[in-house]
């Protein structure tokens with residue numbers, strides 16, 4: 287294998303299986319986002335209680351679908367830093383930044399478990415990022431960059447306690463494990479617990495038959 291092929295293969299290994307086919311398809315459309323995710327992003331960003339001038343981390347930012355809402359909330363005087371392990375996803379996120387002319391958004395291609403950031407932050411968004419919100423190592427790495435009263439919002443998949451949802455738990459668990467990295471924490475009923483033990487009590491809302499959750503900080507900004 288020549289070095290270019292080897293590097294492309296290595297990049298592919300750093301992209302979650304579900305996204306390996308999706309990324310090349312969406313690359314020509316930097317502002318692409320699934321329409322039904324928009325309201326979730328809005329709800330998550332609202333719960334971050336961002337102010338103009340704030341600095342926010344979007345960990346596991348993927349192609350940057352939350353950037354427009356974060357930029358809108360922190361305004362030009364604020365800063366958005368996306369952290370993304372997949373170079374392919376990171377490139378797509380960078381194209382979104384370029385296309386929109388955002389000068390206050392930085393995309394760092396790196397592992398949330400090891401990434402080094404500059405300065406401290408008012409908020410942390412973990413949208414669909416189980417490798418971060420359910421990873422003690424990733425949270426331990428990011429926590430020192432958060433201000434004492436930083437707001438945190440996580441959204442992701444979970445197993446359901448409810449009738450219809452419960453009936454499909456095993457198939458959902460199987461699909462989730464096929465779609466994610468082999469190192470991604472497996473689905474459970476309370477995936478926010480790792481985050482809670484790191485950042486303190488969270489409010490939790492269950493969505494979509496109990497298969498999804500959103501969790502957010504209870505403390506308010508000082």
Ligand SMILES: C[S@@+](CC[C@H](N)C(=O)[O-])C[C@H]1O[C@@H](n2cnc3c(N)ncnc32)[C@H](O)[C@@H]1O
Nearest residue numbers: 346347348351370371372375397398413414417
């Ligand atoms: C389901 S996607 C969600 C993307 C984005 N937050 C969104 O809302 O569209 C999860 C992302 O987390 C990234 N990821 C997985 N492990 C990571 C890690 N250790 N550090 C940074 N990003 C990671 C994946 O590559 C993927 O792009």
